[in-house]
Amino acid sequence: SIFQDLDLEILESIMQQLDARRIRENLRELSREPHLASSPQDEALVQLLLQRWRDPESGLDSAEASTYEVLLSFPSREQPNRVAVVSPTGNVLFSCRQSEQNLTGEQGGPDVVPPYAAYAPPGTPQGLLVYANQGTEEDFMKLQAQGIKLEGTIALTRYGGTGRGAKAVNAAKHGVAGVLVYTDPADINDGQSSTNETFPNSWRLPPSGVERGSYYEYFGDPLTPYLPANPSSFRLDPDTASGFPPIPTQPIGFEDAKILLCNLQGASAPAAWQGALGCDYKLGPGFQPNGDFPGDSQVNVSVYNRLELRNSSNVLGIIRGAVEPDRYVLYGNHRDSWVHGAVDPSNGTAVLLELSRVLGTLLKKGTWRPRRSIVFASWGAEEFGLIGSTEFTEEFFSKLQERAVAYINVDISVFANATLRAQGTPPVQSVIFAASKQIPAPSLGGLSIYDNWIRYFNRSSPVYGLVPSLGSLGAGSDYAPFIHFLGISSMDIAYTYDRSKTSARIYPTYHTAFDTFGYVDKFVDPGFSSHQAVARTAGSVLLRLSDSLFLPLNVSDYGETLRSFLQAAQQNLGVLLEQHSISLVPLVTAVEKFEGAAGALDQRISALQKATPDPLQVRMLNDQLMLLERTFLNPRAFPEERYYSHVLWAPRTGSVATFPGLANACSRAMNTSLGSPAWAEVQRQLSILVVALEGAAATLRPVADF
Amino acid sequence: SIFQDLDLEILESIMQQLDARRIRENLRELSREPHLASSPQDEALVQLLLQRWRDPESGLDSAEASTYEVLLSFPSREQPNRVAVVSPTGNVLFSCRQSEQNLTGEQGGPDVVPPYAAYAPPGTPQGLLVYANQGTEEDFMKLQAQGIKLEGTIALTRYGGTGRGAKAVNAAKHGVAGVLVYTDPADINDGQSSTNETFPNSWRLPPSGVERGSYYEYFGDPLTPYLPANPSSFRLDPDTASGFPPIPTQPIGFEDAKILLCNLQGASAPAAWQGALGCDYKLGPGFQPNGDFPGDSQVNVSVYNRLELRNSSNVLGIIRGAVEPDRYVLYGNHRDSWVHGAVDPSNGTAVLLELSRVLGTLLKKGTWRPRRSIVFASWGAEEFGLIGSTEFTEEFFSKLQERAVAYINVDISVFANATLRAQGTPPVQSVIFAASKQIPAPSLGGLSIYDNWIRYFNRSSPVYGLVPSLGSLGAGSDYAPFIHFLGISSMDIAYTYDRSKTSARIYPTYHTAFDTFGYVDKFVDPGFSSHQAVARTAGSVLLRLSDSLFLPLNVSDYGETLRSFLQAAQQNLGVLLEQHSISLVPLVTAVEKFEGAAGALDQRISALQKATPDPLQVRMLNDQLMLLERTFLNPRAFPEERYYSHVLWAPRTGSVATFPGLANACSRAMNTSLGSPAWAEVQRQLSILVVALEGAAATLRPVADF
């Protein structure tokens, strides 16, 4: 029927059918082999997904793989990357491990890619070692301020504080010749580092573990910005493409980092730079004469990474909507991993497959078909920079902008067992709340996921009082092109830690060869009840978005964000702007207009829900809700920020949660003179923002007004 | 009812009610006074429109004026612009007229703005005169090739061949110090120039007539590109804004041009440069010694134009749609004129007001309400560069992209009485054909407008056989921001000349003080039957778009355009591209995909029309039709072409009707070496095009496919 609405009985039955043991079996199968992007094992999983989604009993309406030709980066098999301490006479005094220790029998073999920094250029720099903390701009400034000559050195940095690639970019600006990156036990293991305190004896990172990762600055295939990487597409020359680390870079384990770091000479590093390797961290340059190496020994970093054009596939599975097939609710996760990737991303895909099985079974039985279409996606080459999802958004730009209702991302579904954690734009808050209120949290005697969640992450909302706090979306997973490039309301859902019990940056074996099925089964979520909780939450959100007559997107919740961004701008930038005769009044007015239009829309929705609306009235209203997020896009707002067009969620350099374009422009203009181009840019950014908010309000007003 | 469809009886009754005499009375009222943009008379017309559209008996649902603060350019009242011949000793030997001759009593008075080149900078250059034909790049190259030193000269050019502002841009590149522009009787009067052969004795341009115009290169308010010119908006510094003529420029009448041109010395101009002033056109530089002036006399061009921020209003009148109020059919024309502007734009506004009166009357009687909303618009400051309409599209960017079905522009409604002339994108062809087939052409014994039209403009369509030919949309009127910036299917409709009877560039008094009510009443359309024909045609198109259950946009007609562009590319660029190893095969495939998807969509529409579709099925299909044009937009395709984002209709430098991005890139790359950045840009443009066409095909495919 044209009035098909969410059926709470079917929803509840789906919740019951989502099976923890099946998720566990999915995970075992998905993480059996290392499945690096574009590897034969990755391609085998493409076939597994197609087979599941085409199953006559539990499959979807259709499923297809589509392939892009993308630029990836791999270490050389013939010439492994190497980090060594070299004596003045050229003798190798010490070499770092070239692979992780084979602790469970799963860390060996040709399919375990050795640790490397993807997209770091080849080269064999050699120089004195310095310790540069997290490799931020301030870190290198501090070293320089201490009088340390950075030219030609090798900088040892630890993960955290800034993006991977940024460490090499910052280092190169100071003449550093090569960069090493390691994970400090203080940052990942709550200080623990010994063998019997780490995996396989606990969930902690063992001493040989190394975080791999992409060091590319942007996202998407590096050779085809704004164009899908089809075989015939125009490609940049790799030599002129931008965003790669400028100097050779290599990650190492803390076992090796300890030997390098604890032998450094020079002044002690500041307290904030100290870690848990069990020695006083010095700055260098070079080694102390009384340590393990002669004082003038150097560190040699030999990187032999190669860029390769490879085929990488997305897999899409479709459930055709019964009433509004031209409205798409998308649900996706990447498929590729660095090694076995049991947590990242396979425990998300295990949930995805269980959800598609339950829905597919209802579909094939004829019990249910959603009001709107559902698109399941398994993205390729996310680990190299969200490549599969970005190419998809580039290829289907128009269709997605016209028709996508929302994008649900579940990458790592379970980091840990404590609580739900959700990120998203304001319109999705209410549907996540609604879903999580009706699902019991695992092992808490019937406490809802929502009531558990609010204990861990909460904020005081001026509208609702104390509520769980929704995080904002950066560019950490495949939701990035959907929200930033296309303006599609997006979210990322997972179960995660009790932050009072661990300060780990992320789960400890992240991007290492120790992220295996056994690790999940034993340490992350024995019994898989948190996996089930995520499957239910994400599944309920998916069903509510695809089946509700009125879209459960609460656009007036954007008003809270705008108001808080505005207050932060007034408090933090108000005086500065006033000094430059720039008024925030038009912005205040625009926020008020948004709030007024959103409030009035809420009232019209309530009234319509009580009446008997005709199907077109509902559709018109839903279009307003769906398209609100699109009104915040301006492709000309940040021309230098590739793909970022959303004027509220573009990257922000400062720490104040406010309008990014305005804040960034202010921080650039701050030290320039009145009337400089940088101050003109502040005014331009303010106008871009005001126009976007006024346009958003216009979209929410009654459609027959002009 | 939710199934409300076009009512042919109501349509026919509207056709009958559109009254030629009322259009004539509208025109008399609209053109009584000069109404230059932002003048008190222009503001008075804003009030007149509001009053008409708010009339209790014949008005619309609502009407509002909205005002932008925009940068206009005016001559100084205190210091009139002056063009003079000056002797070597500094005596003024001759001065051009500073205003047109007062032939009908309407060319005098303070409200008749003297002829000037809007946005030409002030300055008083003086130098030897040269004749530079139409002031194109090739024209100046030819002068240079003849050994004529252009540095410091004053170039006399005639209208035509290139845009107004381009003449000064081209001249300045060669060191020319000032530019004069005149209208040659050969180009406007079929060679006639004497007083008794011209207005008020015929429709031809009298000797003192001068075409005013904007010499600004882009469109929209010059200080607020991409932002609406609200009072608080960020504005460029006028000194750094681009697109203004680089050197002083002034238009003059052919009476004065004759005195300058027929006294030139030097070689004879080429045959193609000769005109109808009754002498042999020489090139200069300087005057012949035996003529009216000493041989070393110079020409002084004194320009005192000033830039001013002024308030300019749009007026919008709304008819709320009964069923789909969130779908807008827009119909507009500008209101501002250079002087009385009886033809340009008032004969269009006279039609607009008659149309809104008839529809408003039905509305107020309760007889009729359209299925979709109708938005009537009266734009401000078009003559200065489509400013009012552009600011409107900047302000309502999101809402219009979401909801606009089509834009109908009727600027000059009647140039002459011979035939209909229409420009538009392919989806509007069929609705204009349908309308014009059912309306009789004036004074032709029942021959339809369509059957008359096909006698004057036709082409052989591979699909339909011989049909009237639809022109393509440049940037000549307010449709430009709608089609190029927003991707809204647009059209421009008028009645025009028999080209076998006149070769005039445009109607002869265009942009002069002789474009008056009497001119229209006596020479352009006595009896106003052509006005009535345009009112009926445009009105029928408007009603079909606003009332038809299925949108009458034939998207498969785009297939013909794509196919012809493709064939032109293969024929004209194929060899060149092959030499550079660039294959057109992906483009061929993309065109085929478009044709396939469009053909299949046509079949689905036919099937649905025969069945009893539910209202959402119709809406989904109509959304595909409405949004097809949007899929051709790519805001990153031509970053240097302000506002132009439509990959099929962006400006093209060559004469071959093909894909503009590809053609322009090829002509830039042609003389560069293999592997140059210009050849990379050719490949990028080709990919942009392929992606756009594949995206267009994707939008037309069944919505549940992915």
Ligand SMILES: [Ca+2]
């Ligand atoms: Ca790409």
Ligand SMILES: [Ca+2]
């Ligand atoms: Ca503007």
Ligand SMILES: [Zn+2]
């Ligand atoms: Zn991941």
Ligand SMILES: [Zn+2]
């Ligand atoms: Zn990852």
Ligand SMILES: [Zn+2]
């Ligand atoms: Zn006009």
Ligand SMILES: [Zn+2]
């Ligand atoms: Zn005009």
